[in-house]
Amino acid sequence: MKKKILIIEDDTIVRENTTEILQLANYDVISAENGKIGIEKASFFKPDLIICDILMPDLDGYGVLQILMRNRSLQKIPVVFMSAKTKHEDIRRGMDLGASDYITKPFEESELLSAVATRLKRKEIYERNIEKENRSPRKLKIDEIERVFKFKESVEYKAGSTVYCEGNVSNHIFYIVKGEVKTFKVNQDGKELITEIYSDKSFFGFTSLLESSPYVENAEAIKDTKILRIQKNEFFQIIKDNPELGLNFIDMLSHDLEFIKDHLMHLVYDSVRRKTADAIIQLHDKRGGQSPIEISRSDLASFLGIAKETLTRTLTDFKEENLIYTQKNEIRIKDKEKLQKIQ
Template sequence: MKTILVIEDKQEVRENIAEMLQMARYHVVQATDGRQGVEFARSARPDLILCDILMPGLDGYGVLHILTKDPATARIPFIFLTAKVDPAHIRNGMNLGADDYLTKPIDDIDLLAAVELRLKKAEQTGQDVDQPGLADFLDAFRHSDGIPYSSLRYTKKQVLFTEGDAPINLFYIRSGQVKHFKTDVSGNAFITALSGEGDFVGLSGLILSTPHGESAEVLLDAEICTLPKAEFLAFVANHLDIGAYFMRLLATELNQRDERLLKLAYQPVRKRVAEALLLVHRTFYSVADESKRMPTKLPPNEPSSGKRSLSMTLSRENWSQLVGASSETVIRVLSDLRAEGMLELSGSQITLLDIDRLTRLKH
């Protein structure tokens, strides 16, 4: 019997979906929010995941981001549930690695057809969610077992590589934060991506055999493993499952960068600020170890309403580079969001008070 994980914060919707699936003889595991969903995905190892997008605390995008970084859950078919039918909304989820979308209210025939189709495709392509080769590779990377690499401490503002450099290493972040950025002829920088614990850095240059198309700089003191190019390519060539994993990782990485550049060109600054806040939240907030990534505090007058506040610190320069606007403009928009009750500001620290409203704002 196939196991399906349903992650949905609204009880009536969740139970209706579970009932339809159980009538079709699927075993159903129910999670009431994103954090619980990640925990159940890791423990139950379902054959497929159905996940709502707008949830308090950790939203559906955050769930997918975390699960795709974990080799034990990276290949589980993933279907988003959403009440919004918006091409940009759907493209964002697909770029993150979602397999399909179902719109609410969900028709029972559409639901069962989508589930059956995704399960069949997984079987036909050999999409086994258990990846011992990849798990062994990452475990070796974490614990110095059998992979010839060095592990070094990096301090804030140290550069891993510069745009135009020839790629010579693959980097794996054990702890800390790294920013990726491009610089124009006038010296203005734009942050194209952020990487945190468990992420690989410098992948595109190695696989495509081209100079780095961006620079990478340590944002917060980090421990980073370095694997030489020749050893990495040889390892990938001899392990097809690992090679396929890195190709998917590269495709997702390139799609996400294209999406950010598109938003920079067409979205108003207010939406770009909301997107930047949520990007930092998704990248540096860990369900498994939240105390080390982003301290959580609830203001004394904060009601118990399902909202979650997350404190994060970046310099004005980095926020400006992340949004693609002047520091003054970004500060003005942040002040507006504070006045509307979505966040708190204290020096360089920003505390998100209402992630649901920020998520709706960016769309």
């Protein structure tokens, strides 16, 4: 099918010569002698490309372009300006308004045909990409992983159940559908130090993602938890098919690394009150601001690297200061702003 081109030019000789050149090049061409008529013809002709003069009576080329940009059915049509105006600011103004190209008069036949062919080719590529995107699945985000792996049955872990142990060979990464998991290490004295706490819609177990090397920590469900066990080759295939997911995953890993760095700084340098307050706020925010925070005193103390008795006294102080409310293993924030200011 021939490509359709609309020429808007008030100079009769230029208009007729340009029309003849393009018709000889096998384009379907119509013309208009001014901007107003050009807009009317564009509306019913729906050209693939518009070639428009700038200096015209009644409605100049800039005005034509602005009207086209406001019309949803015409705004995607590439416009090539054709004018004797050669000042940089004139060209820049046209490009800023949305023109696709600029031909100065007088022009060579080859220059005109080259500009037209280039713009039509770019339009074709653009439309092909749009069509491909419309046929393709929507770009995935991390929290849509369940939809991708809906064929996989989630595994249920009761509170206190082991997900994996340090030294186990890593063949999977894990995604929490619902629940909570802690990762931790145990020192030579048998003391547990929690390295991270993961909640709904979180990945974990990716410290050995690229190799089938052993896990360097333990993972255990804090409460009843549903988890997707995803084999690494399955995960890499999904990333290959959905590059956006891979970028989101890298962003998530970077965020987690920053969190771990901050957490270590708090453990080393902050007072017990300061790091306890920060941990409560972090756990609260990681759960999307949902209350209450459900965590045992032992686990929270392990996460902070302090004795359970020390944590209990600190939580009691916070409760008396009306900063939090506690009941059994639940913590609710009552005054987050004051909690953030604790030193």
